[in-house]
Structures are given as structure tokens and as C-alpha cells.
Amino acid sequence: MSSDLRTGVFNALAAYFMWGLAPIYFKWIAHIAPGEILVHRIVWSFAFLIIVVVSIKHWSKVQAILRQPGLMLKLTGTAILLATNWLLFIWAVTNDHILDASLGYYINPLFSVALGVMFLGERLRRWQLVAVVLACTGVLVQLVTLGSVPVISLALAGTFGLYGLFRKQLAVDSFPGLLFESAVLLPIAIIYWIFFVDSPTANMMVNDTNTNVLLIAAGIVTTAPLICFTIAAKRLTLSAVGFFQYIGPSMMFVLATYYYNEALVFEKLLTFAFIWTALVIFSLDSVKAQKKKKQAKAG
Secondary structure, eight states: OOHHHHHHHHHHHHHHHHHHHHHHHHHHTTTSOHHHHHHHHHHHHHHHHHHHHHHTTOHHHHHHHHTOHHHHHHHHHHHHHHHHHHHHHHHHHHTTOHHHHHHHHHHHHHHHHHHHHHHHOOOOOHHHHHHHHHHHHHHHHHHHHHSOOOHHHHHHHHHHHHHHHHHHTSOOOHHHHHHHHHHHHHHHHHHHHHHTOOSTTSOTTTSOHHHHHHHHHHHHHHHHHHHHHHHHHHHSOHHHHHHHTTHHHHHHHHIIIIISOOOOOHHHHHHHHHHHHHHHHHHHHHHHHHHHHHHHHHO
């Protein structure tokens, strides 16, 4: 294994393990309201992203964004989607819905494929279509058997899928773009913090050190896996990175069922079974398509 490949694999594993363990962090601060946690996630992510952007000498790319009003407007839209996704995830974890969050991130790759068809004119391969139909069937199973739609799961998959779709179409690097998105959200977060947050932990000057460390860590929890993911994405193929993406929701599933004892009723398990089957088909088809692509290039 080459040095680049080893670095890519290590960082991919690190990124998805950190995302998979994220519920533990948010459970530690579950006594704090989701809105207040989101404020800290935005504020401290902004602070850490400035350090990252300056250290990798990408400040000129941030300045380039500021010279493009159209791009700034589009990034404002993606910032809103990102903040919504963050808030939904925080709420899901702190309100004992980690299983729903896990299902949402399992659905996300299939949802992204469907978005590609709807917005980018992409065509589904036969087995991709089968995978999407199976995923939809899984959601319908829950609707029929439990009489409810997995709203949280679909909202998480939807907001993150749309975020990925729109960011994919913008000519902006990952960290400068994320820094601008955080900067857009920062004034709203500070105003909310000063005028609307009324809780025992709102004033960091009177908090104990442990609480403040945990709140500031929201920035690290957000930026650290993104740094690792970016390093991995530069060194691995898209299909290889895609293989690792199921680590996160799988860890959430295990945490929810075995550590936090969330109820996994048969009907929900059946929905998961449909999604897992869809993902196996989707992954095998992606690997096969990647091999054909390489053979075509070699030929």
C-alpha cells in the first residue's frame, strides 16, 4: 500500500469514526437546549475554521468568494441548509432519536442519487433504480406498520443531500466555503445567544471549566472530521470514500441500540433491513461501474 493510500484510508477512517461517535459528545451536553448548542457549534466552528484556512494559506480563496455576490448568495443558501441539518441532528441525539439519525445517514447516499436524477439530469443505472425503490419501500413499510413517516430521518437525509448537491455545483473549496457559511450564520448565532438564550449555561463567564470546554469543543467536533475527510478525498477514489461512509451511521446504530437502549421495534428493524439491502446493491453496483470506467480508460 502506497504512502498516499495509507494516509487516505487512515483519514477516511478517522473522519467517519468521529462522525459515528458524535452522538456521545452531544449526549454529554444534552442538558443544554439544541438551539444553544447550535450557537456554540457555529461560533466555535467559525473560530477553528479561521485557524485552518490561515494555516493552509487559503485566505485568498475566501477573498475570492467576497468578490462574487452571486456565489455569496448561493453559499448563504447552503449555510441555512447546513445549520438546519446541524440543529436536526443535535435535537435527534439529545431527544433519544439516534436510531432515526442513523437511518437518515443510511438513506443519504440513495437520496443524493435521486437528487442527481431530478436536478442534474443524471440517469439511474438498473441496479441503482432497484436500490432506490427498495429504500422507498423501507420507508413505506414504516408508514404502513407504524402509521408514521420517519420524518427526522428523511429531514436529515434531505437537508444534507441538498447541501451536498448545491455545494457540488459551486466552484469553491471546502474550507473557504465552510468558513464563509459559518460567517453568514455567525451574526444570527450571536444575536440569538445574547437576546434569546436564557439558561444557566448562557453566560460562559460563570460556567464551570468543564462545561465551557465541552461547549468550545463543538467547533472541534465539527471541523476535525471535515479536515480528515478532505485529506482522504484527495487521496482516495470517490467509490473508496463512499465505502467508508457507512461507518458513521453503523456506529450510531450500535450506540443507539446497545449503549443508549433506544427501542428497536420489529417494524423499524424491517425498515433498516430494506435500507441495508438497498445499500449493498448500490455499493456493489458502484464498484462494478468504477471497474468498467477504469477498463474503458485503459482500453
